Amino acid sequence: MITSGPTRQYLDPVRYLTNASSGRMGAALAGAALALGHDVVMISGPVSVDYPDGVELINVLTTQEMLQAAGEAFQDCDGAIGAAAPCDYMPRHVSTQKLSKTGEPLQLELIETPDVIATLGQSKRQDQWVVGFALETDDRRFRATVKLERKHCDLMVSNGPEAINSSENQVELLDPSGDVIEHIRGTKEHVAQRLLHQIHHRLLTS
């Protein structure tokens, strides 16, 4: 199973919080996994990228929808790769009417959304694995290692904001002890092939 793309958290019927995740890394991972003979279930937020033919695509809008769809699909999967960038804050109050401008500042209280990959990591069976992505602007390796542990991931891909909506990526792959297994740089297709190679080597043959 692969999660991909952004999610949206609406303030009102028109405005929402999101990020520029394009789904390209997810599409590349799906292509690499299909090429290795895997069945792929893709849980994706709204993107304009085309996913490869042959994936089972489940479209979602919000982080809660992604969590629910991923939780259900994960039961029948060997493992999960969390390439999505779910919106991780949502407004505490959502207006059913479009908020009208008043000329005054708008105080918005945001609360954290449930964490999709952490939820999968906590609930995984002994025979299942979870690979996370960490996108950080500062202290990347440290924060990625903290996330790896907190989310009970088996591997963590650390990358930066320059990955967003780009055709290329530059990542570090971390194992549960926080060691860097591999630096990978190149097109997202290349990065995806190397990640699938590592997953095969470390998680599927064990």
Add this chain to the structure above:
Amino acid sequence: MITSGPTRQYLDPVRYLTNASSGRMGAALAGAALALGHDVVMISGPVSVDYPDGVELINVLTTQEMLQAAGEAFQDCDGAIGAAAPCDYMPRHVSTQKLSKTGEPLQLELIETPDVIATLGQSKRQDQWVVGFALETDDRRFRATVKLERKHCDLMVSNGPEAINSSENQVELLDPSGDVIEHIRGTKEHVAQRLLHQIHHRLLTS
């Protein structure tokens, strides 16, 4: 000149506030205007729609960028159609680092962005005209009329949130006295042709 698509207002290097405007209404208006022999300058936020060949396309990201590009381009244009849905709130403080989740709520203070069409409406010359779009969920006609007056528009197109990212639209066209000139319903191409017809009839021949 046509403004089109959404804009983004970033909280930090990753997260932003936006809306689902697709640019389809702008693309349809550009096609209708080109078919009538006009030159078209298109000021567009990030969209995945393809604009017709022949438009002069200026890409922007934020509302401030749209305002600046539109203000400059408008000098050389007969009139402006505001089909964009600029993000109308922005965080007072923008973080240069990705905000880390703390487990606590995040208090976000949003302030209004400058209004692109109102700025054009206030600065237009005697020989220029401005057509606005109002998207409302409630009290549509009343709020559209208020916006028409406040933004110094010559015509106002009133529509609802079902127009967003749809291939069809249903609008009311209001004149400066608040009267409904025409109800238009159908594909965005059809709506665009009728709007251009009204602009020709009421604003270009006077």
